[in-house]
Amino acid sequence: MAYVIVDTCTKDNLCVEACPVDCIHPKQDEPDYEAAVQLFVDPEACIDCGACIPVCPTNSIFILEELPADKADFAGKNAAYYGK
Numbered sequence: 478m479a480y481v482i483v484d485t486c487t488k489d490n491l492c493v494e495a496c497p498v499d500c501i502h503p504k505q506d507e508p509d510y511e512a513a514v515q516l517f518v519d520p521e522a523c524i525d526c527g528a529c530i531p532v533c534p535t536n537s538i539f540i541l542e543e544l545p546a547d548k549a550d551f552a553g554k555n556a557a558y559y560g561k
């Protein structure tokens with residue numbers, strides 16, 4: 478299981494600060510930050526702690542099992558960002 482960020486993400490970066498294992502990217506100092514339309518969770522690094530959920534101002538982060546049906550493809554999109 479991993480957490481998944483969907484396209485309502487506005488790159489507020491609060492989840493990046495909250496994540497204890499640094500598995501949300503791109504970060505503001507990374508080269509692809511400006512071009513990225515949203516942030517993504519590395520599904521293999523995520524420890525399912527849930528710390529990112531309450532800090533997200535747009536409610537854009539979901540537990541994989543609770544992804545809305547119309548956002549189901551974002552599990553793959555998050556993984557694809559990391560080449561997985």
Ligand code: SF4
Pocket residue numbers: 480495496497498499500501518522523524525526527528529530
């Ligand atoms: Fe990071 Fe925890 Fe959110 Fe996973 S659930 S992305 S480890 S803050």
